[in-house]
Amino acid sequence: xxxxxxxxxxxxxxxxxxxxxxxxxxxxxxxxxxxxxxxxxxxxxxxxxxxxxxxxxxxxxxxxxxxxxxxxxxxxxxxxxxxxxxxxxxxxxxxxxxxxxxxxxxxxxxxxxxxxxxxxxxxxxxxxxxxxxxxxxxxxxxxxxxxxxxxx
Numbered sequence: 001x002x003x004x005x006x007x008x009x010x011x012x013x014x015x016x017x018x019x020x021x022x023x024x025x026x027x028x029x030x031x032x033x034x035x036x037x038x039x040x041x042x043x044x045x046x047x048x049x050x051x052x053x054x055x056x057x058x059x060x061x062x063x064x065x066x067x068x069x070x071x072x073x074x075x076x077x078x079x080x081x082x083x084x085x086x087x088x089x090x091x092x093x094x095x096x097x098x099x100x101x102x103x104x105x106x107x108x109x110x111x112x113x114x115x116x117x118x119x120x121x122x123x124x125x126x127x128x129x130x131x132x133x134x135x136x137x138x139x140x141x142x143x144x145x146x147x148x149x150x151x152x
Contacts, residue, residue: 001081002076002081002082003069003072003073003076003094004094004097004098004101005093005094005097005101006073006076006082006094008093008094008097009093010093010096010097011093012044012064012092012093012096013044015093015096015097015099015100016033016044016047016096016100018100018104019047019062019096019099019100019103020047022100022103022104022107023047023049023103023117025107026107026110026117027051027052027117028049028050028051028117029049029050029051029052030048030049030050031047031048031049032047032048032049033046033047033048034046034047034048034061038066038088039088043066044064044092044096045064045066046061046062046063046064047061047062047064047099048060048061051117051118051121053116053118054118058118058125058126059125059126060121060124060125060126061124061126062099062103062121064092064095064096064099065095066088066091066092066095067091068095069091069092069094069095069098070086070087070088070091073086073090073091073094074086106120106121122134123135123138
């Protein structure tokens, strides 16, 4: 089965606008898009925002992993699961649409009272001292732990 949103024609800036709307509806502040020159063109690479939580004000970063999406799409094309050979522009549209869908799904969980925006986004919270997301710091600490018990 092809990757979610494989056939999208929706440009990244439209998906980004929809993401902004969802984040703003849940009280996110200072929402910004990061850009980087890739293949000679300025391209969006992620969204950052601030959020007032019960523990204080925190910053969050949500990356759009276009390279990862392109890798999966290329593998699926080689396996014959899709007909169209992907390129960076195609992967960029798909990556941003996937991120938009994920944020909308999280929004539904929040609206149902099952979580809050700051708990859902905790892995993407930026640790102040290192400037890195919590999920990276936790992953490093996991690697330093002894192995857990074998699965029974």
